[in-house]
Amino acid sequence: MSALQVPLSAVSGGALPIDLETAGQSLQPEGVSGLPIGPVRIRGTLTGDGVQFVFTGHVAGSFTGTCARCLGPAEMPFDVEAIWVFSQGPLPHPLEDWEEEEVEDEEADSGVTRIPLDGNFIDLALAAWEEIALAMPLKFLCKETCAGLCPECGANLNDTRCGCAAGTNETTFANKGLKALGDLFPDLKPDRSED
Ligand SMILES: [Zn+2]
Numbered sequence: 041m042s043a044l045q046v047p048l049s050a051v052s053g054g055a056l057p058i059d060l061e062t063a064g065q066s067l068q069p070e071g072v073s074g075l076p077i078g079p080v081r082i083r084g085t086l087t088g089d090g091v092q093f094v095f096t097g098h099v100a101g102s103f104t105g106t107c108a109r110c111l112g113p114a115e116m117p118f119d120v121e122a123i124w125v126f127s128q129g130p131l132p133h134p135l136e137d138w139e140e141e142e143v144e145d146e147e148a149d150s151g152v153t154r155i156p157l158d159g160n161f162i163d164l165a166l167a168a169w170e171e172i173a174l175a176m177p178l179k180f181l182c183k184e185t186c187a188g189l190c191p192e193c194g195a196n197l198n199d200t201r202c203g204c205a206a207g208t209n210e211t212t213f214a215n216k217g218l219k220a221l222g223d224l225f226p227d228l229k230p231d232r233s234e235d
């Protein structure tokens with residue numbers, strides 16, 4: 041049992057400070073595909089009354105991948121606020137007691153994740169993994185302002201001005217502004233045949 045599996049007896053009736061750093065892979069449940077993450081830090085407080093246990097804190101680390109614009113390495117830090125409610129048996133506050141829409145709103149706003157307890161320990165690894173999977177960006181960028189690659193010669197425009205018509209600052213700027221329009225109206229794209 042790793043430090044990420046906290047025995048219920050360690051929490052009951054008190055508050056247990058949590059500050060763990062672990063390799064991202066060590067959080068990965070069996071049978072699910074991996075996430076491109078480095079070390080993960082889980083810090084917060086675990087409280088419990090023997091029936092319900094609540095972790096409030098943060099899960100932080102970095103996603104590592106390939107920049108969608110320049111194909112260079114992209115590291116995207118994350119630091120998500122986590123509220124995990126682990127409970128045995130039926131939830132202590134049955135959802136039927138509340139207006140259903142209110143519950144949905146409140147849980148969506150507060151980011152509360154409810155997790156049934158399975159066995160006599162609290163599995164922080166599983167909860168952290170799900171939190172990280174939800175935080176994963178759809179697209180990796182090395183930086184918001186990444187200039188990408190020259191569409192003509194492939195030079196990395198973050199490092200160099202390659203001199204191609206498409207790679208000079210002037211036309212890159214124009215291309216950026218017009219790209220969305222150009223995708224909608226291909227006739228607007230500059231005609232390169234006269235270069
Ligand atoms: Zn980039």
Ligand SMILES: [Zn+2]
Pocket residue numbers: 190191192193194195202203204206207
């Ligand atoms: Zn170029």
